[in-house]
Amino acid sequence: MFQLSLRRRGISDQTILRTMEEVPREMFVTAADRGHAYRDSALGIACGQTISQPFVVAYMTEQLQLQKQHKVLEIGTGSGYQAAILSRLCKHVLTMERYRTLADSARARLEKLGYDNIEVLLGDGFDIPPGAGDFDRIIVTAAMEQIPEKLLARLEPGGILIAPIGPHQGVQTLLRVTRTDAGFDRKALVDVRFVPALPGIAREL
Numbered sequence: 001m002f003q004l005s006l007r008r009r010g011i012s013d014q015t016i017l018r019t020m021e022e023v024p025r026e027m028f029v030t031a032a033d034r035g036h037a038y039r040d041s042a043l044g045i046a047c048g049q050t051i052s053q054p055f056v057v058a059y060m061t062e063q064l065q066l067q068k069q070h071k072v073l074e075i076g077t078g079s080g081y082q083a084a085i086l087s088r089l090c091k092h093v094l095t096m097e098r099y100r101t102l103a104d105s106a107r108a109r110l111e112k113l114g115y116d117n118i119e120v121l122l123g124d125g126f127d128i129p130p131g132a133g134d135f136d137r138i139i140v141t142a143a144m145e146q147i148p149e150k151l152l153a154r155l156e157p158g159g160i161l162i163a164p165i166g167p168h169q170g171v172q173t174l175l176r177v178t179r180t181d182a183g184f185d186r187k188a189l190v191d192v193r194f195v196p197a198l199p200g201i202a203r204e205l
Contacts, residue, residue, distance in 0.1 A: 002054070020058055023088065030046075045078060046101050057081065066086070070136035074138075075125030076141035078141065082095075083110065100205065124199055136160075143168055143194040144197045160176060162176050164192050
């Protein structure tokens with residue numbers, strides 16, 4: 001039923017559908033929400049954050065057009081669910097989280113479940129460490145009012161970035177940016193609602 005509901009919403013990539021089926025979403029939600037884990041809605045997690053609804057996770061992943069050799073940056077680890085999905089479709093995932101509580105619990109959860117090609121980093125998603133290098137794909141899982149130039153600069157040639165862009169309160173538009181020889185091609189996809197992406201490392205939590 002889970003796979004069928006995603007198909008009905010327009011997800012057609014068989015590998016992504018299979019991956020969504022295999023990654024145990026119930027392990028990435030709170031104990032109280034385990035009965036609702038596969039419902040197509042966002043759910044609350046610690047630190048006032050959310051785990052995105054399955055359709056949005058599948059849709060953003062599909063739009064990235066991942067290949068096995070890709071190195072991927074995720075901004076906004078949350079519970080680690082999106083990173084787990086990505087890790088089954090690419091070579092390496094670096095995921096950044098500004099809340100220590102979320103970073104530590106996601107790291108422990110992913111290690112326990114055997115997702116060994118994911119690095120969880122406590123840090124500021126607006127300020128990627130220089131030593132992290134550049135990325136084939138970048139996915140932002142929190143709303144940005146605009147995409148920082150410094151983030152676009154970390155995309156490899158031919159790379160794709162996906163991010164929800166718009167006001168922190170209200171509706172954002174999912175934007176796909178492709179780095180070409182001529183610059184950056186931007187394409188608006190669908191309207192979404194995400195929690196805000198904030199600069200800096202959270203002082204508490």
